[in-house]
Amino acid sequence: MPYDDSPPSPESASSVSPERRWFARRSGLAVGAAVLAPTALAGWVLVQVTTGAGADDARPPRIVMPAASATDTAAATAPHASGSASASATRGPAKGPLAGRTVVIDPGHNTGNFKHTSEIDQKVDIGTNLKECDTTGTTTNSGYMEAEFTLDVSRRLRAVLEAKGLKVVLTHEADRPWGPCINERARIGNEAAADAVVSVHADGVSEGNRGYHIILPAKVKGGAADTAPIVGPSRDLGERIASNFARTTGSAPANYLGSGTGLVVRDDLGGLNLSTRPKVFIECGNMRDAKDAALLTSPEWRQKAAQGIADGIVGFLGG
Ligand code: ZN
Secondary structure, three states, rough: OOOOOOOOOOOOOOOHHHHHHHHHHHOOOOHHEEEEEHHHHHHHHHHHHHHHOHHHHHHHOOOOOOOOOOHHHHOOOOOOOOOOOEOOOOOOOOOOOOOOEEEEEEOOOOOHHHOHHHHOEEEEOOOOOEOOOOOOEEEEOOOOOOOHHHHHHHHHHHHHHHHHOOOOOOOOOOOOOOOOOOHHHHHHHHHHHOOEEEEEEOOOOOOOOOOOOEEEEEEEEEEEOOOOOHHHHHHHHHHHHHHHHHHHHOOOOOOOOHHHEEEEEOOOOOHOOOOOOOOOHHHHEEEEOOHHHHHOOOHHHHHHHHHHHHHHHHOOOOO
């Protein structure tokens, strides 16, 4: 889910995010849904006002609880092998506009987050407000974790980009027990002086909601957050990824938000608000929809997804 990389926040504009739902469950907040839904709606309405997004996206969020508890999901999921270093050396000779360029890839969530809810529930400063460090992410109904999906696609994406001579940095490779926090995920892109940053996710909304969408940063300013310089280039990056992703995967833009454009603007994601580099999130599909889940769990489809994202990035960089 969208997520942000961010914690229990609304992952999608038109529904309460899975992260937020997970958070409510994990935190044992009996009034979670009642309290959080209006909060999510308020945030979305703000985006509508500031971006002028379509009215279709302003409908009230639907409350849908996860089919499986976080505990059940964690128990059903095998632990990941530890990855190696997150930063990878450039393998191929960079040429032309790609020479010397750096791409940071952020695999959403972490497969260990389920076991470290107290740590990931800690609030961090995202400039505009405080938000949880990270979230667990969602799963398919059969227990395939979003965090597994995001890391797999990210590694495939890295391979494609490195073959073109780009320097690629992953924010993590499940080589740490939890996190990183959303503010750290943003900082990694900033400190790498990344020419493009993509945070990889899959959504977790109800059955029948299908398709991909790209989340673009809204113009926000507050504390350490000032996205004015990246709003324009991030939209360019996002539009290029959207069109290429559609081409390589055959997937359609999300049918549940974005008014069919596959593009959504959000102001509540720390990973975007704190970024000083062009950055977008991609929600590759809906893990809770059987048809989308069949795609998301296919290695062949994930390779197509990585190729589409890579083609969008390369086009953005002028390659
Ligand atoms: Zn997510």
